[in-house]
Amino acid sequence: MRLPKLGIWMAAATVGLAAGSAAAVPAVAATGTATVTVVHGIPNTPVDVYANGKKILSGFTFKTVTSPLSLPAGSYAIAVRKAGAAVGSAPILAATEQVPAGASVTIVARLTAAGKPALTPFVNDTSAVGSGKGRLVVRHTAAAPAVDVYAGTAKVISGLASGQQQALAVPAGAVSAKVTLAGQTAAVLGPVSVPVTAGMATVVYAIGSASGHTLTAVTQRYPLGGMPSAAQAGSGGLGADPASPAWPFALAATAGLLLAMAGAAGMVRRRRAC
């Protein structure tokens, strides 16, 4: 009879453990949703964007980066049509994207190196970086040859081809970024000041077309790391509770008690005298 009981307890313990670990799953993953951001990198082409036949963005224009879209994990048929075009009309672009739970994905409507429209998905790396650092990501999504990227005067990325990305962990602060055609020194983009925030990814997209003179950059920011466990939100001490030195109060209390005792003694003496 002992064994079944033990079995029940073990089962209960297992359920408890499972519940405990489920509760510890990071926020976004736990809800079965994913985060998708859409970037418009095709010049002179306002569009409507559809997901599973429903219009989710209308009049979406070149150089626009959406706020993060929260959606149930799953498979999405994405269709991009000219702004105002009928739902049944042939899309400019169509693709099916798998969006797993907890994922952060960016879909870029862009021109390929050859200048053809394309939908290119990128999975956003949300892994944490060290304290005081952020992640700088460069995504080449333009109709342009391979490029080099400089931070200040240092070449930090070499030969990044259209459709590729590269990421760096950098200290928080402003990065002076410049993009050149691979192997050259003249900037085709920048220099621009890119603010990098600790704990955040800053994604710079090169979009447009070099030959069409529409090459430009847009940025996206997304958070890194899982669940926070702490917050340090003050360094001045101005808002601190007093340290409460006890001695002045103890002194006053002692004096008061002595006085009371003296008074009581006096009263007793008087009574005797009476």
Added chain:
Amino acid sequence: MLGRPKPARWPAAAVITGLVLAGAATAGYAATRPPGHDFGVIPAASAAAAPAGRAVQATRTPATRTPATRTPATRAGITVTAVPVRLRIAAIGVSAPVVPVGVAADGTLGIPDSPSVVGWWAGGSSPGRTSGATVLVGHVDSSALGPGALFRLQQLRPGAAVTLIAGGRAWHYAVRAVRAYAKAGLPSAAVFGQRVTSRLVIITCGGQFDAVTGHYRDNIVVYAVPT
């Protein structure tokens, strides 16, 4: 002719004065002790416990109707994140810009460099969602720049109104609870957890200050619910 001597009053006066002094000293000491920062009841996590968020026109935006495409619009199950841009708490004189923040490898929630700017944990929830905690973090102060945006956060009491501007709208909340947690014992699952009915959590530092580490001992946490 000497009558019965008047009964001297000083001993009685001394007893009373002495006891009052001793009592006042004790009370005074108690008053300077770290005050209890715990007020109100933390909103229940269950979905039935609190109403879902309600959007109200921001006072700064024109009176025209906000287009339906403005955030947070839900189409085909897709919700556009209403990214908070400003926090207002009239009761403690707060009107501060808000920027997104993330989490460092050591688990510390990021915080804007400027003490006058409030951070919004972009990995958590956002206004208008029916579940999850929208988490804000702000400096109580900075050694270099003085009082921060949330310097008076611990003075908030249940019932106080809090407004977030996000997605072109104002989102209204009412404070339900104020708590002080020793940082070492911060119940991070309760504070940052997302398996809750829509709530707003505002965090700063407080309690005693450790001049050696340059940090406060406590986190002050305000819990609010949409109204």
